Amino acid sequence: MGLERDGDKDTTAIVKASYIYNIAKLVDWKDPKMKEGNFVIGIMSESNIYQELIKKYSNKSIGKQPIEVRKMARSESVGKCHILYVPSSALTLLPAIRSNLAGSGTMIITDDPSGLSKGAIVNFSPVAGVVKIELSIPNATAQGIQVGATLKQLAFKVEE
Amino acid sequence: MRKVFAISILMFCFSVAMYAQFEKVTEARRLYQEKNYVEAQRTIDDAMQHPELELDAYAWLMRGYIYKDIYKKVDKGDPYSKARKNALEYAMKAMELDTTKDQVFFSDGYKLYDHLAKTYYNDAARAMNKKDHEGAVQHFANYERTILELTPDADLTQKKIEFYNALATVYTKLYNGDRQQLDYFKKAIAMYQKVMNLDKENYGANYNMATMWYNRGVYNIQQISWENDIPSIELIQKVSKEFFMQALPFMLKAHEQDPTRIETLKGLEGIYYSLQDEVKSDEYRAKIKDLYGVE
Numbered sequence: 001m002g003l004e005r006d007g008d009k010d011t012t013a014i015v016k017a018s019y020i021y022n023i024a025k026l027v028d029w030k031d032p033k034m035k036e037g038n039f040v041i042g043i044m045s046e047s048n049i050y051q052e053l054i055k056k057y058s059n060k061s062i063g064k065q066p067i068e069v070r071k072m073a074r075s076e077s078v079g080k081c082h083i084l085y086v087p088s089s090a091l092t093l094l095p096a097i098r099s100n101l102a103g104s105g106t107m108i109i110t111d112d113p114s115g116l117s118k119g120a121i122v123n124f125s126p127v128a129g130v131v132k133i134e135l136s137i138p139n140a141t142a143q144g145i146q147v148g149a150t151l152k153q154l155a156f157k158v159e160e
Numbered sequence: 161m162r163k164v165f166a167i168s169i170l171m172f173c174f175s176v177a178m179y180a181q182f183e184k185v186t187e188a189r190r191l192y193q194e195k196n197y198v199e200a201q202r203t204i205d206d207a208m209q210h211p212e213l214e215l216d217a218y219a220w221l222m223r224g225y226i227y228k229d230i231y232k233k234v235d236k237g238d239p240y241s242k243a244r245k246n247a248l249e250y251a252m253k254a255m256e257l258d259t260t261k262d263q264v265f266f267s268d269g270y271k272l273y274d275h276l277a278k279t280y281y282n283d284a285a286r287a288m289n290k291k292d293h294e295g296a297v298q299h300f301a302n303y304e305r306t307i308l309e310l311t312p313d314a315d316l317t318q319k320k321i322e323f324y325n326a327l328a329t330v331y332t333k334l335y336n337g338d339r340q341q342l343d344y345f346k347k348a349i350a351m352y353q354k355v356m357n358l359d360k361e362n363y364g365a366n367y368n369m370a371t372m373w374y375n376r377g378v379y380n381i382q383q384i385s386w387e388n389d390i391p392s393i394e395l396i397q398k399v400s401k402e403f404f405m406q407a408l409p410f411m412l413k414a415h416e417q418d419p420t421r422i423e424t425l426k427g428l429e430g431i432y433y434s435l436q437d438e439v440k441s442d443e444y445r446a447k448i449k450d451l452y453g454v455e
Contacts, residue, residue, distance in 0.1 A: 011381040011400065011434045018384045018393050026390075060386050126436030129404070130397040133390070154390045 013048035015131045016085075016124055020049075020109065021057045021067075023122055023133070024083060026151035027107065030144040034082060034105045039065035042072040042081035044090050080104040086120070088112040094119060105144050116159055121145060125156060132156035181210045185219045192226050197234055200226045217257040217265040224250035224272050231276075239283040239299055248276050248306055270310070277306035284323060293330050293347075296323075317358055324355045325364055332372060339379055348372055363417040367424060370411035374431055377403030381434075404434045420451055 020041060029035060039062040043050040053069040060067050062082075072078050076096035084106050086094055091112050098108065098119035108120045115123035116136040121143065123134040134157040140147050152158050184207035191200035204223045213219040227247035235241035254269035280303035287295035300323050307314050328351035335344035349372060355365035377400035384396055408431050415424040425448045432441035448454065 008382065009378050009430065011378055012436070014381050014384055015393060015397060018386075018388055019390065021386060022388075022390050022393070057386055126438075129401040129435045129437075130394060131436065132394070151390075 010048040010052075012131060013046065013052050016111070017049050017052035017056065019124065019131070019133060020053065020083060020085065021060070023107075023109070023151060024062045024067075026148045026154075027140070028146040028148065029082065029105050030146060031105050034144075035063070035065070037065065038068035039063075040068050040070060040081040040083075042070045042078065042084040044072045044078065044084065044086050045074050046085065046087045047071070049085060076100060081106050083107045083109060085109045091115070091118070101143075103143065107140070107143065107145055121147075127156055135159065181207050181212050181219075185213070185216075185222055188226060189222055192222070192229070195229075195233070197226060197229045201230055215257055217254045217259070217269070220250050220257060221254035221265050221269050221272070224248075224254060224269065228272060228276060237279075239287070239295065244276055244279065248273055251276065252309070273306070273310055277303060277310060280306060281319065281323075285326070288326050288330050291330050291334060293327060293334070296327055296330070300327075321355050321358055321362065321365075324351045324358075325362075325368075328352050328355070328365075328368065332368070345372065345376065361413075361417060363414050366410045366414035366417070367427070370407040370409075370414060370427055370431070373403045373407035373410070374427065374434070377401070377407065377434060401435065404431050407431050408435075422448060422452055425451070 024039065024041070041053060043053065050069060050071045053067075057067055058069050070081065072081075072084070074090050074093065076093045077100060078084060078097055080101060082105070084097070084101070086097060086108055088111050091110065091114070094108070094110065094115075095118060101108070107122065109122040109124070110116075110118070110120040111124040112118075113123075113125070116134055116139065119139055121136055121140045123136075124131050125134050126132075133151075133155045135147060135152065135155045136159040137147060137152075138159065184203055188200045188204035188207060191197075191203055204219075204226050207213060208219060208223060224247045227243045227250060231237065231241045231243035231247060235243055251269040251273040255266045255273070258265040258269065260266075280299045284296045284299035284303060287293070287299055303319075304316060307316060328348045331344045331348035331351060335341055335348060338344075349369065352365040352369040352372070355362050356369070359365075380396055380400045380403065384393060388396070407427075411424060411427045411431055415421070415428060418424065425444050429441050429444035429448065432438075432444065
Protein backbone atom coordinates (compact mmCIF):
# COMPACT_ATOMS: atom_id res chain seq x y z
CA MET A 1 0.00 0.00 0.00
CA GLY A 2 1.04 3.59 -0.53
CA LEU A 3 3.64 2.81 -3.14
CA GLU A 4 6.28 5.44 -3.66
CA ARG A 5 7.65 5.26 -7.14
CA ASP A 6 9.82 7.35 -9.41
CA GLY A 7 7.80 10.53 -9.69
CA ASP A 8 7.96 10.73 -13.46
CA LYS A 9 6.51 7.25 -13.89
CA ASP A 10 3.99 7.34 -11.07
CA THR A 11 0.95 7.40 -13.34
CA THR A 12 -1.46 7.17 -10.42
CA ALA A 13 0.06 10.22 -8.75
CA ILE A 14 -0.19 12.17 -12.01
CA VAL A 15 -3.87 11.26 -12.39
CA LYS A 16 -4.74 11.97 -8.76
CA ALA A 17 -3.01 15.37 -8.82
CA SER A 18 -4.97 16.28 -11.91
CA TYR A 19 -8.21 15.14 -10.30
CA ILE A 20 -7.50 17.21 -7.19
CA TYR A 21 -7.05 20.33 -9.30
CA ASN A 22 -10.25 19.65 -11.22
CA ILE A 23 -12.26 18.86 -8.10
CA ALA A 24 -11.14 22.16 -6.59
CA LYS A 25 -12.69 23.96 -9.56
CA LEU A 26 -16.01 22.13 -9.27
CA VAL A 27 -16.90 22.72 -5.60
CA ASP A 28 -17.86 25.80 -3.62
CA TRP A 29 -16.93 26.76 -0.07
CA LYS A 30 -19.85 28.46 1.65
CA ASP A 31 -17.71 30.14 4.28
CA PRO A 32 -16.63 33.54 2.82
CA LYS A 33 -13.32 33.26 4.71
CA MET A 34 -12.47 30.22 2.58
CA LYS A 35 -12.69 32.44 -0.50
CA GLU A 36 -9.87 34.67 0.67
CA GLY A 37 -6.11 34.24 0.49
CA ASN A 38 -4.39 31.25 -1.02
CA PHE A 39 -6.17 28.09 -1.99
CA VAL A 40 -4.35 25.56 0.16
CA ILE A 41 -3.95 21.96 -0.92
CA GLY A 42 -2.33 19.82 1.78
CA ILE A 43 -0.74 16.52 0.82
CA MET A 44 0.07 14.05 3.56
CA SER A 45 3.03 11.73 2.98
CA GLU A 46 2.56 11.09 -0.75
CA SER A 47 5.51 12.98 -2.15
CA ASN A 48 4.79 12.09 -5.78
CA ILE A 49 1.34 13.70 -5.71
CA TYR A 50 2.88 16.66 -3.94
CA GLN A 51 5.63 16.94 -6.57
CA GLU A 52 3.12 16.65 -9.37
CA LEU A 53 0.93 19.39 -7.93
CA ILE A 54 3.97 21.62 -7.45
CA LYS A 55 5.17 20.95 -10.99
CA LYS A 56 1.92 21.44 -12.88
CA TYR A 57 -0.56 23.33 -10.72
CA SER A 58 1.20 25.50 -8.14
CA ASN A 59 1.20 28.50 -10.46
CA LYS A 60 -2.55 28.19 -11.13
CA SER A 61 -5.49 29.66 -9.26
CA ILE A 62 -8.88 28.46 -8.12
CA GLY A 63 -11.11 31.43 -8.91
CA LYS A 64 -9.01 34.34 -7.72
CA GLN A 65 -7.13 32.32 -5.12
CA PRO A 66 -3.60 31.26 -6.04
CA ILE A 67 -2.92 27.61 -5.33
CA GLU A 68 -0.53 26.85 -2.48
CA VAL A 69 0.58 23.24 -2.19
CA ARG A 70 1.72 22.15 1.25
CA LYS A 71 3.38 18.93 2.26
CA MET A 72 1.81 17.86 5.53
CA ALA A 73 3.41 15.78 8.23
CA ARG A 74 1.79 12.46 9.02
CA SER A 75 -0.08 13.66 12.05
CA GLU A 76 -3.63 13.88 13.34
CA SER A 77 -3.13 17.52 14.29
CA VAL A 78 -2.84 18.70 10.73
CA GLY A 79 -3.84 22.31 10.01
CA LYS A 80 -6.88 23.47 8.11
CA CYS A 81 -6.71 23.49 4.30
CA HIS A 82 -9.15 23.77 1.44
CA ILE A 83 -8.25 20.26 0.38
CA LEU A 84 -6.38 17.66 2.43
CA TYR A 85 -5.26 14.45 0.77
CA VAL A 86 -4.84 11.57 3.21
CA PRO A 87 -3.29 8.46 1.60
CA SER A 88 -4.37 4.97 2.58
CA SER A 89 -1.09 4.54 4.46
CA ALA A 90 -2.28 7.24 6.90
CA LEU A 91 -5.88 6.13 7.08
CA THR A 92 -5.69 5.13 10.73
CA LEU A 93 -5.25 8.83 11.52
CA LEU A 94 -8.40 9.79 9.63
CA PRO A 95 -10.95 9.66 12.48
CA ALA A 96 -8.78 11.96 14.59
CA ILE A 97 -8.04 14.26 11.67
CA ARG A 98 -11.73 14.43 10.84
CA SER A 99 -12.55 15.25 14.42
CA ASN A 100 -9.91 17.98 14.61
CA LEU A 101 -11.02 19.53 11.33
CA ALA A 102 -14.78 19.24 11.92
CA GLY A 103 -16.56 22.28 10.53
CA SER A 104 -13.30 23.82 9.29
CA GLY A 105 -14.32 23.61 5.65
CA THR A 106 -11.52 21.18 4.82
CA MET A 107 -12.31 18.73 2.05
CA ILE A 108 -10.68 15.41 2.89
CA ILE A 109 -9.72 13.22 -0.06
CA THR A 110 -8.70 9.59 0.40
CA ASP A 111 -7.88 6.56 -1.71
CA ASP A 112 -9.27 3.72 0.33
CA PRO A 113 -12.55 1.79 0.00
CA SER A 114 -13.46 2.88 3.55
CA GLY A 115 -12.59 6.53 2.91
CA LEU A 116 -16.09 7.94 2.58
CA SER A 117 -17.37 6.05 5.62
CA LYS A 118 -14.51 7.53 7.64
CA GLY A 119 -15.38 11.10 6.72
CA ALA A 120 -13.77 11.79 3.36
CA ILE A 121 -15.75 13.87 0.88
CA VAL A 122 -13.92 12.45 -2.13
CA ASN A 123 -12.37 9.01 -2.50
CA PHE A 124 -10.23 7.80 -5.37
CA SER A 125 -11.24 4.32 -6.36
CA PRO A 126 -9.69 1.96 -8.91
CA VAL A 127 -12.39 0.78 -11.28
CA ALA A 128 -11.38 -1.65 -14.03
CA GLY A 129 -7.83 -0.35 -14.11
CA VAL A 130 -8.79 3.33 -14.07
CA VAL A 131 -8.85 5.79 -11.16
CA LYS A 132 -12.37 7.15 -10.59
CA ILE A 133 -14.03 9.48 -8.12
CA GLU A 134 -16.50 8.65 -5.34
CA LEU A 135 -18.35 11.42 -3.51
CA SER A 136 -20.09 11.80 -0.17
CA ILE A 137 -22.55 14.67 -0.24
CA PRO A 138 -23.42 14.38 3.48
CA ASN A 139 -19.74 14.66 4.39
CA ALA A 140 -19.43 17.68 2.10
CA THR A 141 -22.49 19.36 3.61
CA ALA A 142 -21.10 18.81 7.11
CA GLN A 143 -18.00 20.76 6.11
CA GLY A 144 -19.93 23.58 4.47
CA ILE A 145 -18.88 22.55 0.99
CA GLN A 146 -21.25 22.56 -1.95
CA VAL A 147 -20.49 19.98 -4.61
CA GLY A 148 -21.40 21.20 -8.09
CA ALA A 149 -23.72 19.25 -10.36
CA THR A 150 -20.92 18.66 -12.87
CA LEU A 151 -18.73 16.87 -10.33
CA LYS A 152 -21.71 14.77 -9.23
CA GLN A 153 -22.32 13.75 -12.82
CA LEU A 154 -18.69 12.84 -13.37
CA ALA A 155 -18.33 10.81 -10.17
CA PHE A 156 -18.40 7.05 -10.43
CA LYS A 157 -20.40 6.82 -7.21
CA VAL A 158 -22.27 9.48 -5.22
CA GLU A 159 -23.47 9.00 -1.65
CA GLU A 160 -26.42 11.35 -1.17
CA MET B 161 45.82 -29.68 -98.12
CA ARG B 162 44.72 -26.05 -98.44
CA LYS B 163 41.94 -26.73 -95.94
CA VAL B 164 44.34 -28.19 -93.37
CA PHE B 165 46.60 -25.22 -93.81
CA ALA B 166 43.71 -22.83 -93.23
CA ILE B 167 42.72 -24.64 -90.01
CA SER B 168 46.30 -24.57 -88.79
CA ILE B 169 46.49 -20.85 -89.41
CA LEU B 170 43.24 -20.33 -87.52
CA MET B 171 44.42 -22.42 -84.57
CA PHE B 172 47.64 -20.50 -84.47
CA CYS B 173 45.81 -17.16 -84.45
CA PHE B 174 43.48 -18.42 -81.72
CA SER B 175 46.42 -19.53 -79.61
CA VAL B 176 48.13 -16.21 -80.07
CA ALA B 177 44.98 -14.33 -79.08
CA MET B 178 44.49 -16.63 -76.11
CA TYR B 179 48.08 -16.14 -75.04
CA ALA B 180 47.70 -12.38 -75.36
CA GLN B 181 44.66 -12.39 -73.08
CA PHE B 182 46.40 -14.55 -70.48
CA GLU B 183 49.28 -12.11 -70.63
CA LYS B 184 46.83 -9.34 -69.81
CA VAL B 185 45.52 -11.27 -66.81
CA THR B 186 49.11 -11.77 -65.65
CA GLU B 187 49.73 -8.05 -66.14
CA ALA B 188 46.58 -7.23 -64.17
CA ARG B 189 47.79 -9.50 -61.41
CA ARG B 190 51.17 -7.75 -61.34
CA LEU B 191 49.49 -4.35 -61.11
CA TYR B 192 47.24 -5.66 -58.38
CA GLN B 193 50.20 -6.93 -56.39
CA GLU B 194 51.80 -3.51 -56.78
CA LYS B 195 48.57 -2.10 -55.32
CA ASN B 196 47.88 -0.21 -58.51
CA TYR B 197 44.23 -1.15 -58.32
CA VAL B 198 42.84 1.27 -60.86
CA GLU B 199 45.25 0.13 -63.58
CA ALA B 200 44.72 -3.48 -62.59
CA GLN B 201 40.98 -2.96 -62.98
CA ARG B 202 41.39 -1.35 -66.41
CA THR B 203 43.67 -4.17 -67.56
CA ILE B 204 41.52 -7.03 -66.32
CA ASP B 205 38.35 -5.41 -67.72
CA ASP B 206 40.10 -5.10 -71.06
CA ALA B 207 41.22 -8.73 -70.96
CA MET B 208 37.76 -9.97 -70.05
CA GLN B 209 36.31 -8.33 -73.16
CA HIS B 210 37.63 -11.30 -75.09
CA PRO B 211 35.44 -14.38 -75.30
CA GLU B 212 38.47 -16.62 -74.78
CA LEU B 213 38.39 -15.84 -71.06
CA GLU B 214 34.68 -16.19 -70.56
CA LEU B 215 35.09 -19.68 -69.19
CA ASP B 216 38.35 -19.12 -67.34
CA ALA B 217 37.88 -19.49 -63.60
CA TYR B 218 41.28 -18.03 -62.75
CA ALA B 219 40.63 -14.84 -64.76
CA TRP B 220 37.27 -14.35 -63.03
CA LEU B 221 38.84 -14.94 -59.64
CA MET B 222 41.58 -12.41 -60.39
CA ARG B 223 38.93 -9.92 -61.46
CA GLY B 224 37.06 -10.60 -58.22
CA TYR B 225 40.17 -9.87 -56.13
CA ILE B 226 40.87 -6.66 -58.02
CA TYR B 227 37.28 -5.44 -57.61
CA LYS B 228 37.35 -6.40 -53.94
CA ASP B 229 40.25 -4.00 -53.45
CA ILE B 230 38.66 -1.35 -55.62
CA TYR B 231 35.76 -1.52 -53.16
CA LYS B 232 38.02 -1.54 -50.13
CA LYS B 233 40.90 0.73 -51.08
CA VAL B 234 39.64 2.98 -53.85
CA ASP B 235 36.00 3.30 -52.74
CA LYS B 236 37.23 3.13 -49.14
CA GLY B 237 34.64 0.57 -48.15
CA ASP B 238 31.74 2.71 -49.33
CA PRO B 239 28.68 0.62 -48.43
CA TYR B 240 27.11 1.56 -51.74
CA SER B 241 30.21 0.72 -53.82
CA LYS B 242 29.28 -1.00 -57.04
CA ALA B 243 32.71 -2.67 -57.07
CA ARG B 244 31.72 -4.95 -54.16
CA LYS B 245 28.67 -6.13 -56.05
CA ASN B 246 30.86 -6.83 -59.08
CA ALA B 247 33.48 -8.60 -56.99
CA LEU B 248 30.80 -10.90 -55.59
CA GLU B 249 29.55 -11.66 -59.07
CA TYR B 250 33.07 -12.45 -60.30
CA ALA B 251 33.88 -14.66 -57.32
CA MET B 252 30.67 -16.61 -57.96
CA LYS B 253 31.60 -16.96 -61.59
CA ALA B 254 35.05 -18.33 -60.63
CA MET B 255 33.40 -20.93 -58.39
CA GLU B 256 30.98 -21.97 -61.11
CA LEU B 257 33.69 -22.33 -63.75
CA ASP B 258 36.33 -24.10 -61.74
CA THR B 259 36.94 -27.53 -63.24
CA THR B 260 40.36 -28.13 -61.74
CA LYS B 261 40.91 -31.31 -59.85
CA ASP B 262 41.67 -29.71 -56.50
CA GLN B 263 39.05 -26.96 -56.92
CA VAL B 264 41.56 -24.29 -55.93
CA PHE B 265 39.68 -21.48 -57.69
CA PHE B 266 36.43 -22.64 -56.19
CA SER B 267 37.97 -22.58 -52.73
CA ASP B 268 39.50 -19.12 -53.15
CA GLY B 269 36.33 -17.81 -54.84
CA TYR B 270 34.28 -19.13 -51.94
CA LYS B 271 36.48 -17.38 -49.39
CA LEU B 272 36.36 -14.14 -51.33
CA TYR B 273 32.58 -14.30 -51.75
CA ASP B 274 32.01 -15.20 -48.12
CA HIS B 275 34.25 -12.37 -46.93
CA LEU B 276 32.47 -9.83 -49.14
CA ALA B 277 29.01 -11.05 -48.17
CA LYS B 278 29.90 -10.57 -44.52
CA THR B 279 30.92 -6.98 -45.14
CA TYR B 280 27.24 -6.25 -45.83
CA TYR B 281 26.46 -7.37 -42.31
CA ASN B 282 29.16 -5.09 -40.92
CA ASP B 283 27.72 -2.23 -42.97
CA ALA B 284 24.29 -2.94 -41.53
CA ALA B 285 25.75 -2.76 -38.02
CA ARG B 286 27.60 0.48 -38.78
CA ALA B 287 24.46 2.02 -40.29
CA MET B 288 22.56 1.17 -37.14
CA ASN B 289 25.19 2.83 -35.01
CA LYS B 290 24.53 5.96 -37.04
CA LYS B 291 20.74 5.44 -36.66
CA ASP B 292 20.59 5.03 -40.45
CA HIS B 293 17.81 2.48 -40.30
CA GLU B 294 17.06 2.54 -44.03
CA GLY B 295 20.69 1.82 -44.86
CA ALA B 296 20.78 -0.93 -42.24
CA VAL B 297 17.75 -2.63 -43.75
CA GLN B 298 19.22 -2.42 -47.22
CA HIS B 299 22.63 -3.76 -46.20
CA PHE B 300 21.12 -6.59 -44.19
CA ALA B 301 18.93 -7.56 -47.16
CA ASN B 302 22.07 -7.68 -49.29
CA TYR B 303 23.81 -9.79 -46.67
CA GLU B 304 20.93 -12.23 -46.54
CA ARG B 305 20.64 -12.43 -50.32
CA THR B 306 24.36 -12.98 -50.93
CA ILE B 307 24.76 -15.55 -48.16
CA LEU B 308 21.79 -17.52 -49.46
CA GLU B 309 23.13 -17.37 -52.99
CA LEU B 310 26.32 -18.96 -51.71
CA THR B 311 24.67 -21.41 -49.31
CA PRO B 312 20.95 -21.74 -50.03
CA ASP B 313 20.31 -23.76 -46.86
CA ALA B 314 22.28 -21.44 -44.57
CA ASP B 315 20.58 -20.91 -41.21
CA LEU B 316 20.47 -17.16 -40.66
CA THR B 317 18.10 -17.29 -37.70
CA GLN B 318 20.58 -16.02 -35.12
CA LYS B 319 21.84 -13.26 -37.39
CA LYS B 320 18.27 -12.20 -38.10
CA ILE B 321 17.40 -12.15 -34.41
CA GLU B 322 20.50 -10.10 -33.69
CA PHE B 323 19.72 -7.70 -36.52
CA TYR B 324 15.99 -7.29 -35.81
CA ASN B 325 16.67 -6.68 -32.13
CA ALA B 326 19.30 -4.07 -32.94
CA LEU B 327 17.08 -2.40 -35.54
CA ALA B 328 14.20 -2.30 -33.09
CA THR B 329 16.52 -0.52 -30.66
CA VAL B 330 17.30 2.09 -33.32
CA TYR B 331 13.58 2.64 -33.98
CA THR B 332 12.98 2.86 -30.24
CA LYS B 333 15.65 5.53 -29.86
CA LEU B 334 14.19 7.50 -32.75
CA TYR B 335 10.73 7.23 -31.24
CA ASN B 336 11.99 8.22 -27.79
CA GLY B 337 13.58 11.28 -29.39
CA ASP B 338 10.22 12.37 -30.77
CA ARG B 339 7.16 10.67 -29.34
CA GLN B 340 4.99 12.09 -32.10
CA GLN B 341 6.77 9.80 -34.58
CA LEU B 342 4.45 6.85 -34.10
CA ASP B 343 5.79 5.31 -37.28
CA TYR B 344 9.01 4.50 -35.41
CA PHE B 345 7.00 3.05 -32.55
CA LYS B 346 5.15 0.77 -34.97
CA LYS B 347 8.38 -0.24 -36.68
CA ALA B 348 10.05 -1.10 -33.37
CA ILE B 349 7.06 -3.19 -32.34
CA ALA B 350 7.07 -4.94 -35.73
CA MET B 351 10.78 -5.74 -35.37
CA TYR B 352 10.38 -7.23 -31.90
CA GLN B 353 7.48 -9.24 -33.27
CA LYS B 354 9.73 -10.53 -36.05
CA VAL B 355 12.24 -11.65 -33.43
CA MET B 356 9.50 -13.44 -31.54
CA ASN B 357 8.30 -15.11 -34.73
CA LEU B 358 11.75 -16.65 -34.94
CA ASP B 359 12.18 -17.20 -31.22
CA LYS B 360 9.08 -16.63 -29.13
CA GLU B 361 11.07 -17.14 -25.92
CA ASN B 362 13.55 -14.38 -26.75
CA TYR B 363 14.05 -12.51 -23.48
CA GLY B 364 15.21 -9.21 -24.98
CA ALA B 365 12.40 -8.95 -27.50
CA ASN B 366 9.74 -9.76 -24.91
CA TYR B 367 11.18 -7.38 -22.33
CA ASN B 368 11.69 -4.55 -24.82
CA MET B 369 8.28 -5.03 -26.39
CA ALA B 370 6.70 -4.79 -22.93
CA THR B 371 8.75 -1.71 -22.12
CA MET B 372 7.71 -0.01 -25.37
CA TRP B 373 4.01 -0.46 -24.60
CA TYR B 374 4.40 0.40 -20.94
CA ASN B 375 6.37 3.56 -21.65
CA ARG B 376 3.80 4.62 -24.21
CA GLY B 377 1.07 4.29 -21.61
CA VAL B 378 3.12 6.22 -19.07
CA TYR B 379 3.97 8.94 -21.58
CA ASN B 380 0.31 9.33 -22.43
CA ILE B 381 -0.52 9.97 -18.78
CA GLN B 382 2.49 12.23 -18.32
CA GLN B 383 0.93 14.53 -20.91
CA ILE B 384 -1.98 15.33 -18.59
CA SER B 385 -1.87 19.04 -17.85
CA TRP B 386 -3.95 21.66 -16.07
CA GLU B 387 -6.01 21.98 -19.25
CA ASN B 388 -7.43 18.45 -18.95
CA ASP B 389 -10.88 18.12 -17.43
CA ILE B 390 -12.17 15.02 -15.67
CA PRO B 391 -13.69 13.31 -18.75
CA SER B 392 -10.47 13.74 -20.67
CA ILE B 393 -8.41 12.40 -17.75
CA GLU B 394 -10.62 9.31 -17.71
CA LEU B 395 -10.23 8.90 -21.43
CA ILE B 396 -6.44 9.22 -21.23
CA GLN B 397 -6.40 6.59 -18.48
CA LYS B 398 -8.47 4.21 -20.59
CA VAL B 399 -6.17 4.60 -23.57
CA SER B 400 -3.12 4.08 -21.35
CA LYS B 401 -4.73 1.06 -19.77
CA GLU B 402 -4.85 -0.56 -23.21
CA PHE B 403 -1.12 0.09 -23.60
CA PHE B 404 -0.41 -1.39 -20.15
CA MET B 405 -2.51 -4.42 -21.06
CA GLN B 406 -0.46 -4.84 -24.23
CA ALA B 407 2.74 -4.69 -22.18
CA LEU B 408 1.69 -7.26 -19.58
CA PRO B 409 1.90 -10.59 -21.49
CA PHE B 410 5.34 -9.74 -22.88
CA MET B 411 6.70 -8.75 -19.47
CA LEU B 412 5.27 -11.93 -17.98
CA LYS B 413 6.93 -13.95 -20.75
CA ALA B 414 10.27 -12.24 -20.12
CA HIS B 415 9.85 -12.88 -16.39
CA GLU B 416 9.23 -16.56 -17.17
CA GLN B 417 12.61 -16.74 -18.92
CA ASP B 418 14.45 -15.31 -15.95
CA PRO B 419 12.30 -15.12 -12.80
CA THR B 420 14.91 -13.41 -10.65
CA ARG B 421 15.89 -10.65 -13.05
CA ILE B 422 15.29 -7.29 -11.41
CA GLU B 423 14.30 -5.46 -14.62
CA THR B 424 11.31 -7.69 -15.24
CA LEU B 425 10.33 -7.71 -11.58
CA LYS B 426 10.35 -3.92 -11.62
CA GLY B 427 8.52 -3.93 -14.95
CA LEU B 428 5.73 -6.12 -13.60
CA GLU B 429 5.52 -4.06 -10.46
CA GLY B 430 5.12 -0.94 -12.60
CA ILE B 431 2.60 -2.41 -15.02
CA TYR B 432 0.35 -3.76 -12.28
CA TYR B 433 0.65 -0.49 -10.39
CA SER B 434 -0.42 1.44 -13.47
CA LEU B 435 -3.30 -1.00 -13.93
CA GLN B 436 -4.37 -0.10 -10.38
CA ASP B 437 -3.69 -3.64 -9.19
CA GLU B 438 -1.85 -2.80 -5.99
CA VAL B 439 -1.98 -6.35 -4.66
CA LYS B 440 0.02 -7.78 -7.55
CA SER B 441 2.23 -4.74 -7.77
CA ASP B 442 3.09 -5.18 -4.08
CA GLU B 443 3.81 -8.88 -4.64
CA TYR B 444 6.51 -8.06 -7.17
CA ARG B 445 7.80 -5.26 -5.00
CA ALA B 446 8.17 -7.71 -2.15
CA LYS B 447 10.04 -10.13 -4.44
CA ILE B 448 12.47 -7.38 -5.38
CA LYS B 449 13.04 -6.64 -1.73
CA ASP B 450 13.54 -10.32 -0.90
CA LEU B 451 15.98 -10.87 -3.75
CA TYR B 452 17.86 -7.62 -3.83
CA GLY B 453 17.11 -5.89 -0.56
CA VAL B 454 15.96 -2.76 -2.37
CA GLU B 455 12.55 -1.25 -3.05
